[in-house]
Amino acid sequence: MAKKLFFNILAFLFCFTSHSKAFDSLGIVKKEDKFFIIHKVSPRETLIGLAKRYQVKVEELRKHNEALAKKDQINVGQVLYIPTKEVPAPPKANLTEKNAQKKNNRKPKYHIVKENESLYKIAFMHNVHIDSVKKWNQLADNQIKINDRLMVGYAFASTTEEPAIPKSGANIVQESGMGAMISGTKTDLKLALHRKLPVGSYVRVFNESSGTSVTVKIIGKIPNIDADQKVIIKLSQSACKSLGVVNERFPVTLSYEKVK
Numbered sequence: 001m002a003k004k005l006f007f008n009i010l011a012f013l014f015c016f017t018s019h020s021k022a023f024d025s026l027g028i029v030k031k032e033d034k035f036f037i038i039h040k041v042s043p044r045e046t047l048i049g050l051a052k053r054y055q056v057k058v059e060e061l062r063k064h065n066e067a068l069a070k071k072d073q074i075n076v077g078q079v080l081y082i083p084t085k086e087v088p089a090p091p092k093a094n095l096t097e098k099n100a101q102k103k104n105n106r107k108p109k110y111h112i113v114k115e116n117e118s119l120y121k122i123a124f125m126h127n128v129h130i131d132s133v134k135k136w137n138q139l140a141d142n143q144i145k146i147n148d149r150l151m152v153g154y155a156f157a158s159t160t161e162e163p164a165i166p167k168s169g170a171n172i173v174q175e176s177g178m179g180a181m182i183s184g185t186k187t188d189l190k191l192a193l194h195r196k197l198p199v200g201s202y203v204r205v206f207n208e209s210s211g212t213s214v215t216v217k218i219i220g221k222i223p224n225i226d227a228d229q230k231v232i233i234k235l236s237q238s239a240c241k242s243l244g245v246v247n248e249r250f251p252v253t254l255s256y257e258k259v260k
Contacts, residue, residue: 036081079220113148126152177232179252191236192216214242
């Protein structure tokens with residue numbers, strides 16, 4: 001009886017550890033032809049413990065995470081890249097067919113210009129590039145008037161597959177300050193770190209100097225270090241490229257739903 005109970009406990013522990021990856025990871029990204037699990041550090045986790053859980057060497061974790069180059073200490077909320085041989089399954093849906101269907105179901109969306117609104121601000125509110133707004137409305141410059149009716153994009157019959165992009169309104173927070181790039185994030189995904197927003201939130205980042213904006217997904221917290229004290233958001237390299245920024249620090253305006 002005792003022997004049977006012992007093997008049942010072993011079987012339970014094996015099932016728990018084999019599925020822990022799926023529960024703890026935030027997703028899988030590709031960097032330089034290699035795949036990495038994005039892991040957010042939880043309380044009481046250690047670097048050695050994570051190495052055992054994901055079956056990798058501590059040296060590999062140091063190699064692919066710049067913050068671990070000089071120390072093995074990790075902090076709660078810190079985001080780590082764990083090398084893995086797992087490859088995301090290819091999408092099952094026919095993307096070409098879906099895109100064609102969405103194009104056929106779309107219809108123009110309009111905005112009525114209000115007092116103190118600029119073309120930059122309207123483009124930001126609707127998450128589109130200012131050049132697109134000018135093209136849709138045949139504008140030669142950025143001059144607009146109150147009560148002008150501007151096309152600002154397309155509305156689709158169904159938007160269940162689109163991320164929850166914040167709109168203007170009472171529940172929307174706008175925050176201005178400095179942005180920075182997350183070092184070593186060579187991925188095509190638009191990712192970001194924020195001080196208080198929960199993982200999985202979406203934020204619109206606007207660069208008024210270029211009139212560009214990008215929607216990013218929050219994957220963790222900004223590290224509490226002196227170098228980042230004045231930074232309100234840190235963006236992946238792909239997101240920075242979409243904003244057209246080249247400096248390590250750059251002014252941004254954020255728009256996101258208020259955390260309840």
